[in-house]
Amino acid sequence: MHFQKSVDTTSREEMIAFLSGHFRYDTMRAWNKCQSYALNVKVHRLGLSTEQCSKAYDILQVEGLWESLNECIHEFEQEHEGRFTICSNGRSSGYLVLLQSEYRLTGHQSYCRSCYQRNFKLCALNDNRCGRCGADGEKGRVNYQTPPKELVTHHAGIDEDADFDEWSLEQLQDRVKLVDGFDKACDQVRERFIDLLSEEIVEETFYVPQKRMVLKSA
Ligand SMILES: [Zn+2]
Ligand SMILES: [Zn+2]
Known part of the structure; x- marks a missing residue:
């Protein structure tokens, strides 16, 4: 010490x-x-x-x-x-x-599984195209299970x-x-x-x- x-x-x-x-x-x-x-x-x-x-x-x-x-x-x-x-x-x-x-919620609802860009909106299974890298489907956006905190x-x-x-x-x-x-x-x-x-x-x-x-x- x-x-x-x-x-x-x-x-x-x-x-x-x-x-x-x-x-x-x-x-x-x-x-x-x-x-x-x-x-x-x-x-x-x-x-x-x-x-x-x-x-x-x-x-x-x-x-x-x-x-x-x-x-x-x-x-x-x-x-x-x-x-x-x-x-x-x-x-x-x-x-x-x-x-x-x-701790405060960052407000992000989903993220892209390809480029990890965070998004403030929820996405749906058939509507999850990433606005940044264009990935969709299984590589596209997914909703957070637990909303991120900072x-x-x-x-x-x-x-x-x-x-x-x-x-x-x-x-x-x-x-x-x-x-x-x-x-x-x-x-x-x-x-x-x-x-x-x-x-x-x-x-x-x-x-x-x-x-x-x-x-x-x-
Ligand atoms: Zn002071
Ligand atoms: Zn992306």
Whole structure:
């Protein structure tokens, strides 16, 4: 554990000290003045060895890095049924911030089985031609069994003017559980990042005349 702290959840004082002493950062841009619980995840704050550090700067340029680290955050979102998420913010995404969120239906009713284009209308068996790629019949559009959802993030601050002395023990425990879970998820992101440092970075040249780095398991 690098970020996670142990907090005695039977002690009001300890919980209040944890919550009010936790690092905070802007939820969006500095000008909108909203802040929430956050952690500094800049490379030099991750407790890496010198060797890991220099490799870390290389790996930050790797394509798909964030998707790979995001798995830990998706787990956190699921644990909270989408009511909270973790986003990066700050110049060079050096901070992870706890934000409120919610699942919303995207409104799509069907999708194309050939090109995966989503459609806001339902389709019928004999009327399912894809407007984009022209596929129909068994390759054409099909209605969703479960309408797709997306996670919408809110940038309101969390506990900005909270007077924790007024909170009940249970309210404090719930909040500590949330923030502790945030710290834990950030630890998992850090561990995943460190795992990636032990993988080999190869340069691949694609037919587009530009180099991109991809990860290759060692
Ligand atoms: Zn605010
Ligand atoms: Zn299509």
